[in-house]
Amino acid sequence: MHLHHSHDVPEGRSYGPGGSRSPRPDGRRRALRIGLGGPVGTGKTATVAALCRALRDELSIAVVTNDIYTREDAEFLLRQAVLPAERIRAVETGACPHTAIRDDISANLEAVEDLEDQLGPLDVILIESGGDNLTATFSKGLVDAQIFVIDVAGGDDIPRKGGPGVTTSDLLVINKTDLAPHVGADLEAMARDAKAQRGDLPVAFTALKTEGGVTPVSDWLRERLAAWTSAPA
Secondary structure, eight states: OOOOSOSOOOTTOOOSTTSOOOOOTTSOOOOEEEEEEOSTTSSHHHHHHHHHHHHTTTSOEEEEEEESSOOHHHHHHHHHTSSOGGGEEEEEOSSOHHIIIIIOOHHHHHHHHHHHHHHOSOSEEEEEOOSOOTTOOOOTTTOSEEEEEEEGGGOTTHHHHOOHHHHHOSEEEEEOGGGHHHHTOOHHHHHHHHHHHHTTSOEEEOOTTSTTTTHHHHHHHHHHHHHHHHSOO
């Protein structure tokens, strides 16, 4: 185990851009860690796959997936060949998904640090939560920014219902917009409700089965990485 980073965040310390970069023991800046959470079936794994395809030629990326008792999400990414196999790790949480991303993050930290030890300098590590509810959030000791994924098929009232995932995530992704006409979802209402809940925090609408459908998310990630790498270590 290589648990160099405590998940106990000192009061007042920021782990986002401008805050502590927690450099590795060898002095190198560690990778930017992006968490992806959201309910079951909203498209978290598909978003991870699309981001890998969009960014793998320009960035050094690795992925950690979380499932309760299986390696299903990791195996999906492997079948899709979105990254070489050695860049994908699976964590079997054995408990509610939020436990491994918020309460006891040791297994995820070990997977993250092993990837960096074995692969050398990485730009980004994507950490996908198992499917959870609207309260799912990541520990600030595990990730530097969080994406929360919902979809139009879950109901266009989801942004209005709020919850920490919707209201506080660094990026809210409203996925499967191509299904809106078929499920009677009002995208303009979802945008208004998301704005009311989130203020100035960004919202991205995606349709991953369309060409360039993940572009709003990949553009956001590039901006986060630029801020991460330009700030002092």
